[in-house]
Amino acid sequence: MKRSVFCLSSILLLLSLAVSSLLMSCSSSAPANTELILATTTSTQDSGLLDVLIPMFEEQTGYHVKTIAVGTGAALAMGQRGEADVLLVHKPSAELPLMENGDAISRKLVMHNDFIIVGPPSDPAGIKGITSATDAYKKIADSNSIFISRGDASGTNKTELDIWKTADIEPAGQSWYQESGQGMGATLTIASEKQAYTMTDRATYLATKANLELDLLGEGDPLLLNIYHVMQVNPDKNDKINAEGAKAFADFMAALATQEVIKNFGVDKYGQPLFFPDADKTEADLGSF
Numbered sequence: 001m002k003r004s005v006f007c008l009s010s011i012l013l014l015l016s017l018a019v020s021s022l023l024m025s026c027s028s029s030a031p032a033n034t035e036l037i038l039a040t041t042t043s044t045q046d047s048g049l050l051d052v053l054i055p056m057f058e059e060q061t062g063y064h065v066k067t068i069a070v071g072t073g074a075a076l077a078m079g080q081r082g083e084a085d086v087l088l089v090h091k092p093s094a095e096l097p098l099m100e101n102g103d104a105i106s107r108k109l110v111m112h113n114d115f116i117i118v119g120p121p122s123d124p125a126g127i128k129g130i131t132s133a134t135d136a137y138k139k140i141a142d143s144n145s146i147f148i149s150r151g152d153a154s155g156t157n158k159t160e161l162d163i164w165k166t167a168d169i170e171p172a173g174q175s176w177y178q179e180s181g182q183g184m185g186a187t188l189t190i191a192s193e194k195q196a197y198t199m200t201d202r203a204t205y206l207a208t209k210a211n212l213e214l215d216l217l218g219e220g221d222p223l224l225l226n227i228y229h230v231m232q233v234n235p236d237k238n239d240k241i242n243a244e245g246a247k248a249f250a251d252f253m254a255a256l257a258t259q260e261v262i263k264n265f266g267v268d269k270y271g272q273p274l275f276f277p278d279a280d281k282t283e284a285d286l287g288s289f
Contacts (some may be wrong), residue, residue, distance in 0.1 A: 039084035042183035045069035071154025082237030091155035117218030146196035151179025
């Protein structure tokens with residue numbers, strides 16, 4: 001009987017030591033600061049991609065992500081002010097100044113998709129099937145057809161304005177040109193209600209298409225290429241920046257397993273991917289469709 005009690009005590013002791021060792025191991029590997037602020041564009045949120053990736057990242061690393069989905073312009077401004085730890089954005093020309101000014105310390109290519117021009121099925125401007133974004137915009141302007149712009153300094157809005165400039169058209173102040181001041185999902189809803197044209201990233205359109213009365217009318221112009229980068233905010237901005245968490249997220253986005261998830265995201269539901277993984281590429285590789 002004493003031997004049985006001794007054996008049981010020994011087993012319990014060994015189990016206790018094993019549990020303690022496991023807890024110490026987990027504790028030592030857990031991040032010192034688990035809170036991470038991600039500032040990103042609305043397209044990554046509205047498309048549903050972050051609903052898949054964020055839980056993966058949190059489970060793998062122990063970080064807890066607070067996602068702030070705004071236009072790329074607002075996300076970059078948050079990075080400049082040190083109000084976010086890491087950025088996931090899609091306007092390369094607007095991203096570079098942050099690197100040059102030292103507001104961000106790392107910038108990695110993650111993925112791309114494209115912008116498309118959508119509008120009412122009746123297509124009053126007659127742009128269906130057009131492959132030149134500038135020609136499509138000229139037709140919209142010439143026909144005085146309503147165009148809904150996000151008007152929020154987002155990456156989408158900045159690209160839209162670049163195309164108007166290339167088309168040598170100043171839309172601001174025109175009765176047919178209206179600004180929503182909202183994200184992509186809300187802007188698409190407004191365009192659908194008003195039977196107007198707008199420019200959107202393909203992912204958000206496909207994710208919300210079932211609730212819209214808008215057709216895909218223009219695509220394929222290299223001007224419509226939509227490239228996403230992940231950027232780490234400079235920890236020197238303030239002592240609250242979670243530099244380790246930002247690096248962990250940037251590494252996660254470029255990891256092979258994550259890139260595979262990005263590659264397949266949307267295929268089962270829409271019959272096509274919503275994004276294309278690019279961590280092994282350069283921007284020069286994405287110069288045209």
